[in-house]
Amino acid sequence: MSDPPEFLKGNEALAYGALRAGLTAFYGYxxxxxxxxxxxxxxxxxxxxxxxxxxxxxxxxxxEAINLAIGSAATGARTMTATSGPGFSLxxxxxxxxxxxxxxxxxxxxxxxGPGLGNLGPEQSDYFQATRGGxxxxxxxxxxxxxxxxxxxxxxSLAFALAFRYRTPVIVLADAFLxxxxxxxxxxxxxxxxxxxxxxxxxxxxxxxxxxxSIHLELAxxxxxxxxxxxxxxxxxxxxxxxxxxxxxxADVVIVAYGICARIARAAVVAxxxxxxxxxxxxxxxxxxxxxxxxxxxxxSGVRRFLVLExxxxxxxxxxxxxxxxxxxxxxxxxxxxxLPSMAALxxxxxxxxxxxxxxxxxxxxxx
Amino acid sequence: xxxxxxxxTKLGELPTLTGTPTHYxxxxxxxxxxxxxxxxxxxxxxxxxxxxxxxxxxxxxxxxYLNLDAVQAPHGRAPAVMAGIKRVRxxxxxxxxxxDGDAVSIGLLELMNAANRGEPISIxxxxxxxxxxxxxxxxxxxxxxxxxxxxxxxxxxxxxxxxIDATKLLLGLEGPSYIRRVFLPVAPTSSxxxxxxxxxxxxxxxxxxxxxTQERGGFSFVEFVSTCWVNWxxxxxxxxxxxxxxxxxxxxxxxxxxxxxxxxR
Amino acid sequence: xxxxxxxxxxxxxxxxxAERCKGCxxxxxxxxxxxxxxxxxxxxxxxxxxxxxxHGDRGDCTACGLCYWVxxxxxxxxxxxxVP
Numbered sequence: 013m014s015d016p017p018e019f020l021k022g023n024e025a026l027a028y029g030a031l032r033a034g035l036t037a038f039y040g041y042x043x044x045x046x047x048x049x050x051x052x053x054x055x056x057x058x059x060x061x062x063x064x065x066x067x068x069x070x071x072x073x074x075x076e077a078i079n080l081a082i083g084s085a086a087t088g089a090r091t092m093t094a095t096s097g098p099g100f101s102l103x104x105x106x107x108x109x110x111x112x113x114x115x116x117x118x119x120x121x122x123x124x125x126g127p128g129l130g131n132l133g134p135e136q137s138d139y140f141q142a143t144r145g146g147x148x149x150x151x152x153x154x155x156x157x158x159x160x161x162x163x164x165x166x167x168x169s170l171a172f173a174l175a176f177r178y179r180t181p182v183i184v185l186a187d188a189f190l191x192x193x194x195x196x197x198x199x200x201x202x203x204x205x206x207x208x209x210x211x212x213x214x215x216x217x218x219x220x221x222x223x224x225x226s227i228h229l230e231l232a233x234x235x236x237x238x239x240x241x242x243x244x245x246x247x248x249x250x251x252x253x254x255x256x257x258x259x260x261x262x263a264d265v266v267i268v269a270y271g272i273c274a275r276i277a278r279a280a281v282v283a284x285x286x287x288x289x290x291x292x293x294x295x296x297x298x299x300x301x302x303x304x305x306x307x308x309x310x311x312x313s314g315v316r317r318f319l320v321l322e323x324x325x326x327x328x329x330x331x332x333x334x335x336x337x338x339x340x341x342x343x344x345x346x347x348x349x350x351x352l353p354s355m356a357a358l359x360x361x362x363x364x365x366x367x368x369x370x371x372x373x374x375x376x377x378x379x380x
Numbered sequence: 381x382x383x384x385x386x387x388x389t390k391l392g393e394l395p396t397l398t399g400t401p402t403h404y405x406x407x408x409x410x411x412x413x414x415x416x417x418x419x420x421x422x423x424x425x426x427x428x429x430x431x432x433x434x435x436x437x438x439x440x441x442x443x444x445y446l447n448l449d450a451v452q453a454p455h456g457r458a459p460a461v462m463a464g465i466k467r468v469r470x471x472x473x474x475x476x477x478x479x480d481g482d483a484v485s486i487g488l489l490e491l492m493n494a495a496n497r498g499e500p501i502s503i504x505x506x507x508x509x510x511x512x513x514x515x516x517x518x519x520x521x522x523x524x525x526x527x528x529x530x531x532x533x534x535x536x537x538x539x540x541x542x543x544i545d546a547t548k549l550l551l552g553l554e555g556p557s558y559i560r561r562v563f564l565p566v567a568p569t570s571s572x573x574x575x576x577x578x579x580x581x582x583x584x585x586x587x588x589x590x591x592x593t594q595e596r597g598g599f600s601f602v603e604f605v606s607t608c609w610v611n612w613x614x615x616x617x618x619x620x621x622x623x624x625x626x627x628x629x630x631x632x633x634x635x636x637x638x639x640x641x642x643x644x645r
Numbered sequence: 646x647x648x649x650x651x652x653x654x655x656x657x658x659x660x661x662x663a664e665r666c667k668g669c670x671x672x673x674x675x676x677x678x679x680x681x682x683x684x685x686x687x688x689x690x691x692x693x694x695x696x697x698x699x700h701g702d703r704g705d706c707t708a709c710g711l712c713y714w715v716x717x718x719x720x721x722x723x724x725x726x727x728v729p
Contacts (some may be wrong), residue, residue: 067467075490091468296406408717412715415713415716
């Protein structure tokens, strides 16, 4: 196999993106709909085009995978693991430890429907779990949400950059639709930059030893460490908010959506604009930190209606409410169970909020 | 006697010991093992390329006492963390200390799979037949009939199963290259108030052999049969006698596998 | 009498750091020459620390090191032999 074909599934694109971002070690456990990530990496392993990719291992469990990843990350290696909902739950223990030990680590969750085993359709119902820490103890991670196959390929590079800059686990939260969707793309260039890891565990050769531990038995020590983590997350919150604006400049209604929902919303914005409806889209790219400053800007520039579209029972809507802080109307449109919302439903919801109601009788045709 | 007497150090300070006072109870084999580990690391001249993985349980603070680069693993996950280090840095000497609850109960999957893959790491299991750190609950290795806080009438094997023999479990796999079980406590002799220290000497040799096996590319495992007088609720010396009487027959010491013949050298 | 014994140079000796000792008795019971015993007094940890005496119940220290190896608290910091 030569260079990968540039018409790929989202999962395959993410795997190649990770390789081009200098992936050194991958550990994973099979779970649909994310298994193409380990499969693609297994096929690429040992190929001369990726000399930095030195470890591929199918682990015996999700727990083993995240802990193998912790070990490799502790040496400063670019390390990734990938999973889907039920496996993401199992990995939470390790993510908590990795956050506490300040390990740079990339965890991919291709969100399927849940709770429990659920099904293999797309959902965004792991939003809370991903953006609130997810495991025990007080911590946050960085959560990034791509909305296209091309962005799936670009995300590992950004994720590793942030993970090493802040020494923290970074989660790429995709969904089953994006993971399985096939699109044209241009793969990113191979990253060449080396990252300094002066904290890594590499054997105490000619230096003071490094200890990566999450235990702080002295209450004052734990207090200091927890405050340090809090401050780090606060800094990340200030500096690393990412979002994309689509036609928000003159919008009366702004749809807030990420991942596959942003794709639907993008199409709806075009269709509704054609009918004279002033609607825009704010697409959070970082779910954590949530781009609340961008929401704030929109409120300050006069937006009084936000419509939050997501594949769950309404989770990100809480973050929008927090950012809006009562200054505008926030409505939630949701779909669950692996189904996608129809553009008609979205259009109707926008229409009912809009200052200039547009007839959306044709919406079904747009949808079809 | 006016001449100044000169003494030559035979055994002394070890660079791999930090000197931090331990949190271990008086007479605990965890402490003894710490010295043995330091000695074996220093004998190999490996202090600057060794990485310790401490686990959860009484070994959780092992990194406070061993002057090495270290990572502290989640409960039961030390073998996975060790393997993750070793896979990207095969030049390092990677080893870990685990207790029986950590390795044989919550972390059995990680232990078995690291062993099955023959990961070139060294795992040292302190089997004191009880959960020490959490206050004396039943462990997977608790002998039948032993009273613990969660088996107040003694361990009932009909309900809780027989003790798990980790050494024999690993022996069922092709992956491990070196498997040894050492009776680590001081052991009673025929004289009532005299004990021998054979376990410590054997233990240090076993650790050296485990390291040698690792550096030849094999998985090594040493189980140290140990004691926990505080949670067994007996005196220190009585715990050693109990271990010799009850644990040694249950977990027979010996060399179980030595694929590279490191002990014959 | 004590003075006379101490006047005889021991062939070997061990150094016990009393403040590290938790008085577990292990060095005492493994010493083949009975050169170690627990002090009647306390160290700052509240333990009766091990004390080394040159000429034990069964003879002089031979620097065998058993106390050094079993001590769980690294309180036996040195085992040394007399240079003849």
